[in-house]
Amino acid sequence: SNDKRLECAEAITRNMFGSRSQLIGALAVTTVAVAAAAAFVQDSSVWRLRRRRRFKGTDDDDEIHVAFLGNSILYFNDCPRLVENMLKERYKTEVQNSCLRGGVNLTQLWAKGNGMRNKFAVPNSLQWNRRHDIGALNPQKLLEKHSWDFVVINDHTQAPTRESSKQESITTLEDHLIPRLKAGHMIPVLLQTFAYKVPKMRGTQDLGDIQQYTQLLAEGYNTYCHVIQQELGECRIAPVGEAVLWLHQNHRELWEKLYSWDDFHPSPHGTWLEASILFCTMTRQESPRYNPLWWDSSRYMQPPDQKPLPLPTNEEAEVIRQLACSICKIQMAPDTSLTLNNHL
Numbered sequence: 565s566n567d568k569r570l571e572c573a574e575a576i577t578r579n580m581f582g583s584r585s586q587l588i589g590a591l592a593v594t595t596v597a598v599a600a601a602a603a604f605v606q607d608s609s610v611w612r613l614r615r616r617r618r619f620k621g622t623d624d625d626d627e628i629h630v631a632f633l634g635n636s637i638l639y640f641n642d643c644p645r646l647v648e649n650m651l652k653e654r655y656k657t658e659v660q661n662s663c664l665r666g667g668v669n670l671t672q673l674w675a676k677g678n679g680m681r682n683k684f685a686v687p688n689s690l691q692w693n694r695r696h697d698i699g700a701l702n703p704q705k706l707l708e709k710h711s712w713d714f715v716v717i718n719d720h721t722q723a724p725t726r727e728s729s730k731q732e733s734i735t736t737l738e739d740h741l742i743p744r745l746k747a748g749h750m751i752p753v754l755l756q757t758f759a760y761k762v763p764k765m766r767g768t769q770d771l772g773d774i775q776q777y778t779q780l781l782a783e784g785y786n787t788y789c790h791v792i793q794q795e796l797g798e799c800r801i802a803p804v805g806e807a808v809l810w811l812h813q814n815h816r817e818l819w820e821k822l823y824s825w826d827d828f829h830p831s832p833h834g835t836w837l838e839a840s841i842l843f844c845t846m847t848r849q850e851s852p853r854y855n856p857l858w859w860d861s862s863r864y865m866q867p868p869d870q871k872p873l874p875l876p877t878n879e880e881a882e883v884i885r886q887l888a889c890s891i892c893k894i895q896m897a898p899d900t901s902l903t904l905n906n907h908l
Contacts, residue, residue: 630713669720697863719733
């Protein structure tokens, strides 16, 4: 029976290709075609990579690729997806991914990897393959599997303020993050975090009042930026902490609304400020006007055992948006009503 099956297979082959030599020729042509297709895909990937390396934030750009590395300051209210929705208002193609883990500094995030398996396991995160979009497994995979235009990075909320923890983060930057950012020609965006709402809470007795704490954070992130610039040339800081301090000094009612129930995580108001400043910092353009429907795609807002916090009103969101543009020195459209000036 094996001989008969072999004869049958040979007959089918002869009918299709006429002869053994034609079969070999057909296989050779197929091999060449596959190789050519692979080369084309590789060339296309290189072209896309080079194109993204030239990202300038001008009207000529029609796509943007952004990654996020950080902790709960980013995953509360799903800042990555909020930024993604904002970028869709400006770019034809927007690609976003993240590696987030609560309560960690840069060193711990690098060692432990993604911690969102449970928090992001919600209907909003289901993808076409029925898997949950929880982000990349670890920072290594996030940075090595894709070439990003920008990589948003935030450290633990106290790490940049003290010399020992700051040096630990610098070591992680130098040993792990900077080499991969450099290899992929990616631009790091340091998310300057903000002071806690209540001074001296959560072991911050040595960090002073809100203004002093903010200053220490700014100095720490400036140090990170300098270290990165020595290797990469370009590094940007998203000055969220400075914007929060401005509201503390000039618009106390709105400042009160920036914080979650625990007085140090961001509320939806705080995340809208984060996202607006990140948009301005990356694109160097005016951020889009607020759309409350953008929250509908969030994988995580506040802890599920807590009462949901209110979303920004359109007026509050516009004040925050204008502050983000002002802090980032972005010129707004001439028809923009200067809502911010009413609070100066």
